Amino acid sequence: MKNRREVLVGMAAVAVTSCTKRREGPEAGPSDCSATDTNIEGPFYRPGAPERSDLDQYGDAGTPLSLVGQVFEKSCAQPLPGAVIEFWHANPEGGYDNSSPEMRYRCRVTTDDEGRFSLNTLLPGRYLNGEVLRPRHIHVKVFTPDGTERLTTQLYMVGDPYIAGDPFVMPSLVLPFTGSETTTMAVKDVLFVLT
Numbered sequence: 569m570k571n572r573r574e575v576l577v578g579m580a581a582v583a584v585t586s587c588t589k590r591r592e593g594p595e596a597g598p599s600d601c602s603a604t605d606t607n608i609e610g611p612f613y614r615p616g617a618p619e620r621s622d623l624d625q626y627g628d629a630g631t632p633l634s635l636v637g638q639v640f641e642k643s644c645a646q647p648l649p650g651a652v653i654e655f656w657h658a659n660p661e662g663g664y665d666n667s668s669p670e671m672r673y674r675c676r677v678t679t680d681d682e683g684r685f686s687l688n689t690l691l692p693g694r695y696l697n698g699e700v701l702r703p704r705h706i707h708v709k710v711f712t713p714d715g716t717e718r719l720t721t722q723l724y725m726v727g728d729p730y731i732a733g734d735p736f737v738m739p740s741l742v743l744p745f746t747g748s749e750t751t752t753m754a755v756k757d758v759l760f761v762l763t
């Protein structure tokens with residue numbers, strides 16, 4: 569499982585507008601990128617998730633999913649070390665952990681000296697919003713190192729047939745994951761750009 573993830577992290581991904589842009593070189597930031605669009609928080613956020621970057625630790629059956637990216641402060645000119653990203657999402661069956669002390673499928677990740685971060689988890693399941701299934705998604709909050717909340721959004725997976733019928737999805741937040749729902753899924757160059 570770990571080796572497969574390591575392979576996934578090395579896979580290429582196509583940039584997506586606004587939220588992600590391909591980097592131009594080892595030391596160069598993106599030349600043009602917009603602030604990441606916000607998206608609703610939803611009803612299942614829990615503060616206080618533990619610091620960790622691997623959420624595939626409960627023995628659940630599911631599709632391994634990896635996400636690698638970078639946080640920038642304004643106009644992509646300034647990577648943001650020490651930013652705190654909170655991720656939370658449904659388990660592979662579509663349920664949130666809203667009560668256990670384990671805070672399953674919830675975490676906090678701190679960016680490194682270049683503002684970079686990674687997340688390994690399992691593909692979130694879909695769940696009902698009223699009578700309609702929401703597309704698979706990952707909730708995100710980004711905080712500056714001083715703890716100021718700067719972004720609340722959600723990430724979606726390209727090709728999800730439930731995107732078209734969902735009232736919340738924004739095109740810029742649909743990420744170009746490679747792989748498939750039955751094998752593995754990965755995306756690189758996910759940029760969170762703070763205004």
Ligand SMILES: [Fe+2]
Pocket residue numbers: 610612657658705707
């Ligand atoms: Fe959700």
